[in-house]
Amino acid sequence: MKAAIFAPFVLGIVGVCAMPSPDLVTVTDEVGHTFVGADKASLAVRGLEARCDCGLFCQSPHADCDPGACECAGNFGCWACGGRMQCQPGPGSGVWWA
Numbered sequence: 031m032k033a034a035i036f037a038p039f040v041l042g043i044v045g046v047c048a049m050p051s052p053d054l055v056t057v058t059d060e061v062g063h064t065f066v067g068a069d070k071a072s073l074a075v076r077g078l079e080a081r082c083d084c085g086l087f088c089q090s091p092h093a094d095c096d097p098g099a100c101e102c103a104g105n106f107g108c109w110a111c112g113g114r115m116q117c118q119p120g121p122g123s124g125v126w127w128a
Contacts, residue, residue, distance in 0.1 A: 053068075054066055054067060054068060054097055055067065055068055057120075057121040058121075059121045059122055059124075060122075061124070061126075063111055063112075063121075063126045064111065064112075065109045065110070065111050065120055065121045066109065066110045066111075067097045067107055067108045067109035067110055067115060067120065068097035068098045068107060068108055068109075069102075069105075069106070069107020069108070069109070069120055083100065084100055084101045084102070084103070087101065088101065088102065088103035088104075089101045089102050089103060089117045090103060090117065091103075091106060091116075091117050091118060092116050092117065092118070092127065093116060093117050094114065094115065094116055095108035095115055095116060095117050096108060096115065097109075097115060101117070102117035103117065105119070106118060106119060106120070107119075107120045109121075111126050111127060111128055112126075112128040113127070113128035
């Protein structure tokens with residue numbers, strides 16, 4: 031009996047906390063650098079940009095990040111360009127951080 035009450039409660043909590051994960055976007059800029067990651071613009075395509083607000087916990091440029099977690103300050107996105115995922119300007123910026 032307890033399991034019959036507990037299971038729906040736990041599944042309800044998991045369902046409420048689940049957020050759709052963003053698709054990683056691959057973009058090659060005009061210089062030929064290939065970026066893999068996500069930013070507010072790429073999340074907007076799926077209507078997920080509304081959850082992009084890191085508030086007091088924004089990461090600075092060059093900080094490690096998770097794509098789609100909206101943890102980068104300002105207009106930075108979470109991109110990898112031949113290296114690790116980090117907060118950086120991304121495609122079209124003319125900046126390439128490995």
